[in-house]
Amino acid sequence: MTSWRTKVLPPLLAIVFSLLICSIALLISGSDPLQAYWTMLRQLGQGTTAVDTVNLATVYYLSGLAVAIGFQMNLFNIGVEGQYRFAAVWAAIIGGALHLPPVLHVVVIIIVAVAAGVLYAAIPAVLKVTRGVSEVISTIMLNSIVGGIVAFLINPDQFGVLTGNNLRTQVIDPSGRIPGIPIGDASLFGFVFIAAAIGLAYWFMLNRTRFGFELRASGESTTAAAAGGVNSKRMTLIAMLLSGGVAGMVALPELLGRDYTYAITSTQGYGFTGIAVALLGRNHPGGIALGALLWAFLDKSAVSLEQVHVPKEIATIMQGAIVLSVVVAYEVVRRADLAAAQRRVGRALSGGRPASVAEGGAI
Amino acid sequence: MRRTRAAMLTATALAGVLALAGCAKDSGGGTSSNNASGNTGSCVTSQAPAAPAAATSSSSAGAKVDASSLRIGLAYDIGGRGDASFNDAAAAGVDKAKQDMGVKDVSESTASPTEDEAAKEQRLTQLATGGYNPIVAVGFAYAEAVGAVAPKYPNTKFAIVDDDSVTAPNVTPLVFAEEQGSFLAGVAAVYKSKSCHIGFIGGVNTPLIQKFEAGYLAGAKAASSKVQIEDQYLTPAGDNTGFQDPTKGNAKAAAEIAAGADVVYHAAGASGKGVFQAAQAGNALAIGVDSDQYNQQTVAQYKDVIMTSMLKRVDVAVYDYIQAVATNNLTTVPKRFDLKVDGVGYATSGGKIDDIVPVLQGYKQAIISGQITVPTTPAK
Numbered sequence: 001m002t003s004w005r006t007k008v009l010p011p012l013l014a015i016v017f018s019l020l021i022c023s024i025a026l027l028i029s030g031s032d033p034l035q036a037y038w039t040m041l042r043q044l045g046q047g048t049t050a051v052d053t054v055n056l057a058t059v060y061y062l063s064g065l066a067v068a069i070g071f072q073m074n075l076f077n078i079g080v081e082g083q084y085r086f087a088a089v090w091a092a093i094i095g096g097a098l099h100l101p102p103v104l105h106v107v108v109i110i111i112v113a114v115a116a117g118v119l120y121a122a123i124p125a126v127l128k129v130t131r132g133v134s135e136v137i138s139t140i141m142l143n144s145i146v147g148g149i150v151a152f153l154i155n156p157d158q159f160g161v162l163t164g165n166n167l168r169t170q171v172i173d174p175s176g177r178i179p180g181i182p183i184g185d186a187s188l189f190g191f192v193f194i195a196a197a198i199g200l201a202y203w204f205m206l207n208r209t210r211f212g213f214e215l216r217a218s219g220e221s222t223t224a225a226a227a228g229g230v231n232s233k234r235m236t237l238i239a240m241l242l243s244g245g246v247a248g249m250v251a252l253p254e255l256l257g258r259d260y261t262y263a264i265t266s267t268q269g270y271g272f273t274g275i276a277v278a279l280l281g282r283n284h285p286g287g288i289a290l291g292a293l294l295w296a297f298l299d300k301s302a303v304s305l306e307q308v309h310v311p312k313e314i315a316t317i318m319q320g321a322i323v324l325s326v327v328v329a330y331e332v333v334r335r336a337d338l339a340a341a342q343r344r345v346g347r348a349l350s351g352g353r354p355a356s357v358a359e360g361g362a363i
Numbered sequence: 364m365r366r367t368r369a370a371m372l373t374a375t376a377l378a379g380v381l382a383l384a385g386c387a388k389d390s391g392g393g394t395s396s397n398n399a400s401g402n403t404g405s406c407v408t409s410q411a412p413a414a415p416a417a418a419t420s421s422s423s424a425g426a427k428v429d430a431s432s433l434r435i436g437l438a439y440d441i442g443g444r445g446d447a448s449f450n451d452a453a454a455a456g457v458d459k460a461k462q463d464m465g466v467k468d469v470s471e472s473t474a475s476p477t478e479d480e481a482a483k484e485q486r487l488t489q490l491a492t493g494g495y496n497p498i499v500a501v502g503f504a505y506a507e508a509v510g511a512v513a514p515k516y517p518n519t520k521f522a523i524v525d526d527d528s529v530t531a532p533n534v535t536p537l538v539f540a541e542e543q544g545s546f547l548a549g550v551a552a553v554y555k556s557k558s559c560h561i562g563f564i565g566g567v568n569t570p571l572i573q574k575f576e577a578g579y580l581a582g583a584k585a586a587s588s589k590v591q592i593e594d595q596y597l598t599p600a601g602d603n604t605g606f607q608d609p610t611k612g613n614a615k616a617a618a619e620i621a622a623g624a625d626v627v628y629h630a631a632g633a634s635g636k637g638v639f640q641a642a643q644a645g646n647a648l649a650i651g652v653d654s655d656q657y658n659q660q661t662v663a664q665y666k667d668v669i670m671t672s673m674l675k676r677v678d679v680a681v682y683d684y685i686q687a688v689a690t691n692n693l694t695t696v697p698k699r700f701d702l703k704v705d706g707v708g709y710a711t712s713g714g715k716i717d718d719i720v721p722v723l724q725g726y727k728q729a730i731i732s733g734q735i736t737v738p739t740t741p742a743k
Contacts, residue, residue: 047488052481059479151568151599164528165503165571167600185515259480264569264601265504269477299478303485306472307493 010329011280011290017329018321025317031310040297043304048186053296055189058253060292062195063274065202066247068283070135072206073239074219079124079139080247081271082146087116088251089150089169092262093159095255096170105176106256110249117248118241120146125240129233135240143271154264168263178256191253198246199285215239247271276323282330295319406559408588411550412725412734430689431465436472436495438486440502441603443473447661448606448632449677452654453501453524456681463682464689470495474504476603483508491516497688499537499681500524503571509534520693522684524677525571535693537680539700541571541673542578542737543730544707545628547723548650548673549582551709552626553590554719555648555670562593562624564616564638566631567605570740572596575630575652575673577741582726585735593619593627594741597634606632613637620645628652628673639665648715653677657712670715674708676700703731 023033044050063080070077091113100108123142127133153169154160160167178194180187206212215235218225222232250270255262273295280291302315437457444454450473460466470493472486487508490498497520500509506526513521513531520533527536552561563579565572576594583590595615598605605611612634616627620641628650629638635652642649643665651672656662662669680700687695700706709716709723716723729735 047485047492048481049485052485055481056479147602148599151601154600162570164506164526165569166506166526166528167570254479259507265507266601267477267479268601273477299475299482300485302475302478303472303482304489306486307470307489312473312475 010333011326013329013333014322014325017325018318021321022314022318026310026314029311029314031314035308036305036310036314039304039308039310040301043300044297046304048184049300049304051183051186051188053293053300054192055253055257056296056299057289057292058189058192058195059250059270060273060277060295061199061289062246062250062253063270064277064281064288064292065199065274065285066243066250066271067274067278068281068285068288069202069239069243069246071278071283072215072219073235075128075236075239075243076136077121077124077139077240077243077247078136078275079121079142079271080243080250080274081269082139082143083117083120083244083247084250084271085146085150085268086120087113087248088255088266089153089262090116091248091252092169092172092255093153095172095176096261097159098176099173100175102175105173106178109172109176109256110252113248113252114245115248117244117246119244121240121244121247125237125244128240129237150262151264154262163263166263166265168261170261172256172260176256177260180257187257189253189257191257194249195253198249199289202246203285211238247274250274276319279323280326294322406553406556406587406590409586411586411722412729414721414725415728428464428686428689430460430685431467433464433466433497433685433689434468434470434495435460435466435685436470436487436490436493436498438483438490438498438500438505439471439473440504441474441476442607442633444471446633447636447659448653449524449675450501452675452677453499453681455654456678457499457685459678459682460685464686466685468495474502480507484512487512487521488515491519496520497522497685499684501677502526520688522681524680535684535687535696537677537684537696537700538698539675539677539680539706540702540737541574541630541675541707542581542739543702544673544675544709545575545578545630546582546585546730546735546737547702547709547726548628548671549579549584550586550723550726551671551716551719552579552628552650553583553586554722555716556590556624556626558623558625559587559589560591560593560623560625562616562619562622562627563595564612564619564627564629564631564634565596565605566612566629566634567598567600567603568596569600572630573741574739575628577738579628580741581737585726591623593622593624595619597631606634608634609637609640611637613641616641616649617645620647626650626670630673633661636662636665639668642668651710655710655712657710666713669713671713672710674710676706676708679706701731702727 026033026036066080067077091109094112095109124135124138127138128135154167156162159169161170178190180190214230218230218232218235226232277288277291277295281287298315298319302312305314306312439450442450444450457469470490483505500523502524503526505523506528509521509523510529513534517533522535522537523529524537527538561583563576565576583592597611597615612631616638619627625647627638627642627647629635630652639649639662648670649668651669653675656672657666657669684696687693697704
């Protein structure tokens with residue numbers, strides 16, 4: 001069992017380290033680091049920023065979960081980006097075209113989104129299982145293709161509507177929206193709770209079901225799992241489809257809670273952010289939530305920093321530094337822990353004498 | 364162990380992506396050549412409308428306006444100040460206002476490429492609560508955000524460039540007749556083409572850029588019934604890299620020139636640099652966009668191939684708007700910045716189109732008088 005050190009220390013170290021790097025960057029660019037950090041903290045009390053941060057984190061959380069499911073099976077699903085955009089545009093088109101009673105309308109839209117995400121993830125999954133095509137390559141290509149698909153579908157000749165100079169899908173009826181929770185001026189996405197439920201389901205599946213065990217086992221070692229009677233191809237297929245299904249929901253918080261339409265100006269890149277968030281959260285549903293909140297907070301800081309004339313790129317530097325240092329910090333602490341454990345074992349074996357190197361002791 | 368390594372690789376790759384996203388591609392080089400010739404090509408088949416007798420568009424220098432008490436908030440789209448495109452044009456308008464009208468306090472803020480809708484609202488809200496008034500949002504991507512924020516601050520004046528879909532009473536749309544200026548660019552291209560074969564490069568295939576395309580095609584066809592036109596976009600709608608990819612602009616322009624085009628018009632923002640480069644390498648001419656690119660520092664090494672530029676005077680619109688706010692008379696802001704108010708037009712720097720100015724003036728007059736109506740969507 002890992003000690004508390006391996007869990008809590010690395011992220012703290014990483015944040016301290018990235019603060020350090022950013023302070024240097026800020027000093028070089030002629031700004032006051034303390035003032036910058038104070039601005040970042042203070043923004044949470046201003047206007048709707050705090051709620052906006054949680055809203056954005058909901059999107060990142062779903063994206064992070066989608067990536068994490070793939071990671072569990074040792075699949076690198078870079079395609080979350082393509083899967084969520086493919087799902088979002090179909091959910092918006094069908095949701096905008098249908099006129100259904102409340103609740104049912106929302107359920108249909110969610111089902112459409114999940115199905116579209118699964119469908120788009122099925123392409124790399126089938127290619128991987130039947131032909132051995134690397135999912136990294138195929139999903140990157142599919143990400144690129146999805147841009148064309150979205151542009152085609154939002155064209156006025158197909159399903160799009162021209163509004164000013166923008167192109168968008170039909171606006172979804174009020175019956176197809178998820179009401180937000182008003183907090184002051186702001187409105188918290190109702191989808192926050194659905195996302196939390198999905199996080200719980202993810203944890204339960206992984207830790208409390210046979211399927212989750214088999215998934216993790218095949219992720220650790222396909223051959224060992226195969227020896228235990230687990231069909232790794234089947235696990236790969238299911239993991240990829242599950243990942244795609246969750247990816248399909250990434251855009252839904254915004255689509256059903258704020259925008260009600262998908263436009264050519266709709267935000268892209270959530271899928272890539274999900275990779276970073278999953279890494280930060282070490283694939284743990286709680287960790288991913290913290291990672292998503294941190295990432296969203298830094299994104300919001302970028303806007304606030306510009307108001308005090310600090311370059312907004314500082315936020316990007318901090319995000320990059322945190323991802324890198326989290327990975328490094330985990331590795332450093334893991335090795336330190338491993339060495340400590342080896343010394344302990346060594347001491348126990350040698351009856352109190354310091355262990356020799358051959359026995360796994362310190363050099 | 365393997366998974367840790369995979370995680371590390373991922374992190375490294377991710378950091379690389381972050382770094383790459385921050386860099387704009389740059390391509391330099393190219394040989395210098397000059398093929399500008401002043402002779403009218405044999406491509407023209409139509410009689411140009413008669414030019415007006417004398418230039419009448421002398422803007423009267425009015426009384427000096429003092430706007431020193433205004434605190435101006437400027438929310439840029441992706442790219443911001445220094446994008447050599449419409450953000451820069453808006454910045455130029457504000458800079459001129461600083462100079463002429465004594466504006467002192469300007470707060471500028473730029474959109475990130477992957478930010479969400481709430482970030483745009485946050486930006487506008489922070490400017491509004493910071494006491495900035497008026498606030499100028501640059502680009503139609505702000506339409507939703509302006510529509511959401513403006514009603515909450517009824518005493519703050521907002522303007523939005525390139526969008527007229529927001530209906531709040533305190534929002535002034537600053538929109539342009541891009542198709543009219545592009546029509547003249549199409550006419551100029553036909554008059555300067557030796558092979559009677561011209562090209563268009565659009566940055567991103569959006570309705571806004573299609574207005575440039577539509578006007579250009581219409582202008583070319585109005586001047587010549589036999590002109591051949593190459594017509595391409597760099598990226599589909601939604602993929603904004605088409606405005607920041609000189610390499611792609613170069614490749615597509617080179618392909619059009621290889622197909623026979625000898626005048627290429629671009630509406631592709633910073634990708635236009637690649638178009639100029641291709642024109643220089645392929646002994647062709649190019650038409651710039653938005654600002655007078657002949658005089659633009661970032662493309663100075665290609666100025667000998669830039670025969671003219673289609674001017675979209677975002678700077679004038681922003682300047683006029685600030686002036687209107689300062690004098691508290693927003694009715695002076697034109698509903699649409701078109702040829703009539705010189706909101707769009709063409710540049711003559713470099714002298715390569717001096718010989719056809721009467722022709723262009725004739726067409727311009729015909730458009731202003733309504734004799735010619737320019738389409739806003741390309742005829743397919």
